[in-house]
Amino acid sequence: MSQKALREHNLSVVLRHVLECAEPPSRADIAGATGLTRATVSALVDRLISARMVAELPPATGRVGRPAVPLVPARRTLAAVGLEVNVDYLGARAVDLSGRVVAERTVAADFRRSEPHAVLGQVVALAAEVIAELDRAGVAVVGVCLALPGLVDGAHGPLRMAPNLGWRDVDLTAFFRQPPLDRQPARAANEANLAARAELRRRRGEVSSFLYVSADVGIGAALVSDGDVFLGQHGWSGELGHTCVEPRGPRCACGALGCLEQYAGKDALMRAARLPVDSPVQELTDALERGSRLAAAAVRRAGWALGVALGNFVNLVDVPQVVLGGIYVELANQLVPHVLDELRTRVLSRPWTDVTVEVSRTGQDAAMLGAAMTLLTEIVDDPAAFGAA
Amino acid sequence: MSQKALREHNLSVVLRHVLECAEPPSRADIAGATGLTRATVSALVDRLISARMVAELPPATGRVGRPAVPLVPARRTLAAVGLEVNVDYLGARAVDLSGRVVAERTVAADFRRSEPHAVLGQVVALAAEVIAELDRAGVAVVGVCLALPGLVDGAHGPLRMAPNLGWRDVDLTAFFRQPPLDRQPARAANEANLAARAELRRRRGEVSSFLYVSADVGIGAALVSDGDVFLGQHGWSGELGHTCVEPRGPRCACGALGCLEQYAGKDALMRAARLPVDSPVQELTDALERGSRLAAAAVRRAGWALGVALGNFVNLVDVPQVVLGGIYVELANQLVPHVLDELRTRVLSRPWTDVTVEVSRTGQDAAMLGAAMTLLTEIVDDPAAFGAA
DNA sequence: CATGTTTGTTGATTGGGTGAACTTACGACA
DNA sequence: TGTCGTAAGTTCACCCAATCAACAAACATG
Numbered sequence: 001m002s003q004k005a006l007r008e009h010n011l012s013v014v015l016r017h018v019l020e021c022a023e024p025p026s027r028a029d030i031a032g033a034t035g036l037t038r039a040t041v042s043a044l045v046d047r048l049i050s051a052r053m054v055a056e057l058p059p060a061t062g063r064v065g066r067p068a069v070p071l072v073p074a075r076r077t078l079a080a081v082g083l084e085v086n087v088d089y090l091g092a093r094a095v096d097l098s099g100r101v102v103a104e105r106t107v108a109a110d111f112r113r114s115e116p117h118a119v120l121g122q123v124v125a126l127a128a129e130v131i132a133e134l135d136r137a138g139v140a141v142v143g144v145c146l147a148l149p150g151l152v153d154g155a156h157g158p159l160r161m162a163p164n165l166g167w168r169d170v171d172l173t174a175f176f177r178q179p180p181l182d183r184q185p186a187r188a189a190n191e192a193n194l195a196a197r198a199e200l201r202r203r204r205g206e207v208s209s210f211l212y213v214s215a216d217v218g219i220g221a222a223l224v225s226d227g228d229v230f231l232g233q234h235g236w237s238g239e240l241g242h243t244c245v246e247p248r249g250p251r252c253a254c255g256a257l258g259c260l261e262q263y264a265g266k267d268a269l270m271r272a273a274r275l276p277v278d279s280p281v282q283e284l285t286d287a288l289e290r291g292s293r294l295a296a297a298a299v300r301r302a303g304w305a306l307g308v309a310l311g312n313f314v315n316l317v318d319v320p321q322v323v324l325g326g327i328y329v330e331l332a333n334q335l336v337p338h339v340l341d342e343l344r345t346r347v348l349s350r351p352w353t354d355v356t357v358e359v360s361r362t363g364q365d366a367a368m369l370g371a372a373m374t375l376l377t378e379i380v381d382d383p384a385a386f387g388a389a
Numbered sequence: 390m391s392q393k394a395l396r397e398h399n400l401s402v403v404l405r406h407v408l409e410c411a412e413p414p415s416r417a418d419i420a421g422a423t424g425l426t427r428a429t430v431s432a433l434v435d436r437l438i439s440a441r442m443v444a445e446l447p448p449a450t451g452r453v454g455r456p457a458v459p460l461v462p463a464r465r466t467l468a469a470v471g472l473e474v475n476v477d478y479l480g481a482r483a484v485d486l487s488g489r490v491v492a493e494r495t496v497a498a499d500f501r502r503s504e505p506h507a508v509l510g511q512v513v514a515l516a517a518e519v520i521a522e523l524d525r526a527g528v529a530v531v532g533v534c535l536a537l538p539g540l541v542d543g544a545h546g547p548l549r550m551a552p553n554l555g556w557r558d559v560d561l562t563a564f565f566r567q568p569p570l571d572r573q574p575a576r577a578a579n580e581a582n583l584a585a586r587a588e589l590r591r592r593r594g595e596v597s598s599f600l601y602v603s604a605d606v607g608i609g610a611a612l613v614s615d616g617d618v619f620l621g622q623h624g625w626s627g628e629l630g631h632t633c634v635e636p637r638g639p640r641c642a643c644g645a646l647g648c649l650e651q652y653a654g655k656d657a658l659m660r661a662a663r664l665p666v667d668s669p670v671q672e673l674t675d676a677l678e679r680g681s682r683l684a685a686a687a688v689r690r691a692g693w694a695l696g697v698a699l700g701n702f703v704n705l706v707d708v709p710q711v712v713l714g715g716i717y718v719e720l721a722n723q724l725v726p727h728v729l730d731e732l733r734t735r736v737l738s739r740p741w742t743d744v745t746v747e748v749s750r751t752g753q754d755a756a757m758l759g760a761a762m763t764l765l766t767e768i769v770d771d772p773a774a775f776g777a778a
Numbered sequence: 779c780a781t782g783t784t785t786g787t788t789g790a791t792t793g794g795g796t797g798a799a800c801t802t803a804c805g806a807c808a
Numbered sequence: 809t810g811t812c813g814t815a816a817g818t819t820c821a822c823c824c825a826a827t828c829a830a831c832a833a834a835c836a837t838g
Contacts, residue, residue, distance in 0.1 A: 001402070002424070003795055003824060006395045010826085013390070028785055035391070040826055042786060059834080065784025066834045151738060160741055209622055221705070225621075230614070232707025233598055234742060239704040242737045244697050247635060256700075256735045308636050311645075312701055315628040316610070318621025346645045348631045349540060352549055353623060392794055392826055399795085417816055429795055431817065448803085454815025455803045785833080792827070801818070808811085 007044075008384040010036060014044045015388075016380050018054050018071050019097065022205060026068030045071060051388035052077035052140075053097060053379070073097040078379065078386070079139045081130055082371030083123050083146040086191065087112055087164045087216055090119070091365060092126040094134055094141070095372035097379070099201070103133040106365075110278070112217070113166040116159075120175045131180045142386060143185040143375035146172075147194045147367035149220065151236050155187035163253055164217040185375070192220030192238050193229050194370035198362045199323055200224050201373060211310070211319045212360070213240060214367075215326035217266045223317060241265060243309040263305030266327050272298035281327045288334055296334070303335045307342020314347050314355050325360035332359045396433075397773040399425060403433045404777075405769050407443050407460050408486065411594060415457030434460060440777035441466035441529075442486060442768070462486040467768065467775070468528045470519055471760030472512050472535040475580065476501055476553045476605055479508065480754060481515035483523055483530070484761035486768070488590070492522040495754075499667070501606070502555040505548075509564045520569045531775060532574040532764035535561075536583045536756035538609065540625050544576035552642055553606040574764070581609030581627050582618050583759035587751045588712055589613050590762060600699070600708045601749070602629060603756075604715035606655045612706060630654060632698040652694030655716050661687035670716045677723055685723070692724045696731020703736050703744050714749035721748045 001009075017030050027045055031038040048054040055074045059067035079094040079102045091106040105126040111119055127144060134141050150162025157172030176186045196212035203210075208227040214220045219241030223230040230237055241261035242254055249258025262268050270277045273284055273295040287295035310322055328335060336357050343355055362369065379386045390398075406419050416434055420427040437443040444463045448456035468483040468491045480495035494515040500508055516533060523530050539551025546561030565575045585601035592599075597616040603609045608630030612619040619626055630650035631643055638647025651657050659666045662673055662684040676684035699711055717724060725746050732744055751758065768775045 001395060001398055001795095003392075003395070003826095006390060006392070006794095007825060009390055026785070037827055038786065039788085039828080043825090059785090061835065063784080064782075064836045066786075066832095068785060151741075153741065160738070223706070225619070230619075230706065232614075233709045234707055234738065236738050236742075237705060237707040239707075239737045242704045242735070243701045244634075244735060245636065247693075247697050254737055304636075308633050309701075312632045312698075313705055315631045316626060316702055317612070317619065317706070318623055318626040318628075320622045346631070346633060348628050348643055349549070349623065349625050352540075352542065390826095392792085395825090396794060415816070426796055427817065428797080428819080432794090448816090450804065452815080453805045453813075455801095455817070457816060780838095782837080783835085785835095786831100787833095788829100788831075790828090790830105792825105794823105794825090796821105796823075798821095799819085802816080804814085804816100806811100806813080808809100 008382065010034075010040065011044050011047060011383050011388060012381055014041060015048055015053060015383050018048070019073050019380060020204065024057055024070030024072045026070060028068060030071075047388050048383065051383065051386070053383060053386075053388060073099070075100060076102055076137060076139050078142050078376075079103075079134055080142050080372040080375035081127060081134075081144045082194070082368040082373070082375075083127055083144060084191065084365070084368040084371065085111060085119055085123060085146070085165065086149055086364075086367070089364070090122055090126060091368045092123070092130040093365065093368045093372060094130050094139070095369060095376065096139065097376060099373075102137070102139055103130045105129050111165055112278075116165075116167050116170040119165075120170075120172075124175065124178050124181065128180050131183075141184050142379060143187075144181055145186070145194070145371035145375055146175075146188040147191040147371045148188055149191040149216070149218065151239075152188045152190050153234060155189075157188055159188065189371065189374070190220065190222075190235060190238070191367040193222040193231065193235065194374060195325060195362065195366035196222035196224050196229050196370065197373050197377075198366040198370035199325070199360055200227065200229075202361045207321055209319055210321035210323050211313060211317075212323045213310075213325060213328065215264065215266065215324070215328045217261075219261055219265055219326075221313075223319060225317075225319070240309060240313070243312060245305045245308050260305055260309045264302035264309075269298050269302055269327075272301060281330050285330050299331060299334045300338050302331075303338025304342055306335070307339040308346065310339065310355075310357075311343050311346030314343065315349075318349070320353065320355060322355065322357045323360050324357065325362070325366065329359050397771065399423075399429065400433050400436060400772050400777060401770055403430060404437055404442060404772050407437070408462050408769060409593065413446055413459035413461045415459060417457060419460070436777050437772065440772065440775070442772060442775075442777060462488070464489060465491055465526060465528050467531050467765075468492075468523055469531050469761040469764035470516060470523075470533045471583070471757040471762070471764075472516055472533060473580065473754070473757040473760065474500060474508055474512060474535070474554065475538055475753075475756070478753070479511055479515060480757045481512070481519040482754065482757045482761060483519050483528070484758060484765065485528065486765060488762075491526070491528055492519045494518050500554055501667075505554075505556050505559040508554075509559075509561075513564065513567050513570065517569050520572075530573050531768060532576075533570055534575070534583070534760035534764055535564075535577040536580040536760045537577055538580040538605070538607065540628075541577045541579050542623060544578075546577055548577065578760065578763070579609065579611075579624060579627070580756040582611040582620065582624070583763060584714060584751065584755035585611035585613050585618050586759035586762050586766075587755040588714070588749055588759075589616065589618075591750045592712075596710055598708055599710035599712050600702060600706075601712045602695075602699075602714060602717065604653065604655065604713070604717045606650075608650055608654055610702075612708060614706075614708070629698060629702070632701060634694045634697050649694055649698045653691035653698075658687050658691055658716075661690060670719050674719050688720060688723045689727050691720075692727025693731055695724070696728040697735065699728065699744075699746075700732050700735030703732065704738075707738070709742065709744060711744065711746045712749050713746065714751070714755065715753075718748055
């Protein structure tokens, strides 16, 4: 590693500290926390300020001594655009370094069994509107990331399969070649992996390791370990929905028998509760509140199956917390007790540690947010590559 | 990061290159591979040589130009000691930086349902002999690591449970306080995680991500991802034996129903083949060769269950290869086809990628070797901390 | 208004990597 | 046998980034 690399490393450390600190830190705070000297930090902060990545707040008076100048992530200077295609909406969202949404467009509709190229065309249109808005506001676009609920093979696709959408083998190269997506780095990734990043940020400072479960028709998951999303060899980790619950159970669309999806996926839940498959989850919770035995049994079965699957996972990767997202958020009150029952008997380390099950704190837009954040993380990892000379 | 840290980082980079290079590299080779200048590499190599971590071979003549001086890991200067307690043997093995075994003592016996403190006493005795031998040979002992087939809680225990040995809640602090273990850093870790390290080294340059499965009475596993062993929150990852194969299957010693261990663990296999539980696996392979239908059915069932469990795991963590160790090595020919059958139907990404199943290339002593190597890895990560001034 | 305190900056210094020139040691070739 | 070309390793002046101590700035305190 060269000396230049050392400087860029420290630049990254300082920027990360500004972004992740709970309270806006002063130069002296950063020096204390990182072990660098105030002189070094000052020099690095100056570079970050001139690169419009960091901004100064008015000096904070009130304490004895020279007032500290609080440093915050710059607002509305650099932004990343997260795109998302999901079963019931499309969206484009620009997020700046401070984590604020700078521009956004969403379209609610049903995209099951939709035509990929038509839908991707809509996504490009939304992205173009958002990017145009950023241009007008003088916000630099550092990159675009598309969240898809399926197996994405590599940064530019193809999308191998997205069962929820009914898509299969969709080539994305043409998509990324269109303006305005060709103007900046652009890529695609799995929805659950990206949503987990948003959840991680939301829980910053509390936990850094958990399994994020994103349920809809299919059930995706992402393992967050020590603040990093575990991607696996091809970025295809987290196919929780195709965990085998009963090896001789009902046949799944994937061809195997007894996949979790057939017990705890949305379609399976609605069917078991004798509700229309395409109706919103709200109807299931309504039925539960009305005291429907079928609905209660459906949720019980789903919770049991989810408990079996999560138990396996916890035994295999020793993760201390599970965060339930997607349709499980609304069902959590009824679902979680059944999950915990199963976990208690199945987790081997149970006598000495506890696996907690929580509900996601991010909304349905988590993937879009996470997609944008992934790109912002790259700025933090290497600010020099993004113009911090 | 300070300048001193930069230097120590580069020292680590150079040492790692010497250790991991297929052919002994010259200073110039290292400079070319790392991007450092020859001058810098020379200075770092001199430090490593005076710290007795690296040695020079005679100049390699034959090509035009000044002959290069090949650099190799130093032999018999620094060594780490790996200790192991397993169902049928105890061992202590000292390995030097070159990966060679410098001293070794093993004891074969049956340690099922053994008394922990008596056995640990034997281990200390073996370790003392090995360390005394190292002392006599002038080899510095950099650390000791004990491999145990169970849940080890933290670097110094306690050992929460080791079903194969019949141990439970064994305090290890007294063990580590005894001489000669108190002389250098000492710790304990899970057997499968350590054996996976040995397997990783054996496959250096070929694969860096795989799931290592270590089967005996219980079935442990370790996920190796990109050259790193994934430990999980407490280091308790890899409890593959307690993956649920059939949620209403046979009751396991752990209390849950249908654990893999009850299908594919050694006792389960022997019992299904109507063979004495304590007899060696050899008897099962003999029965298979004799054409025993019971034995074939037992292995078929085990392979099927293992396939279900591994399928789940592959779907969840996207690992491209499985390496079977322990008793599966002898059974591989009969077992693997059944495993592959199940994987083919259950792995979601199967149409686009292939999960390969291979047999371990390390012997029964893999954990001991891996334990020693883990400590040697720490030298590589921070040579300055081990006397490379 | 003087004092103490903390922040941020300045300039000389330290130290680690760099680059070019140099030395060394070999094969190739006449 | 001697010269030349080549590549490895070393030397040394230099550059650059972090450091340290001194200093200036800006506030609270009394």
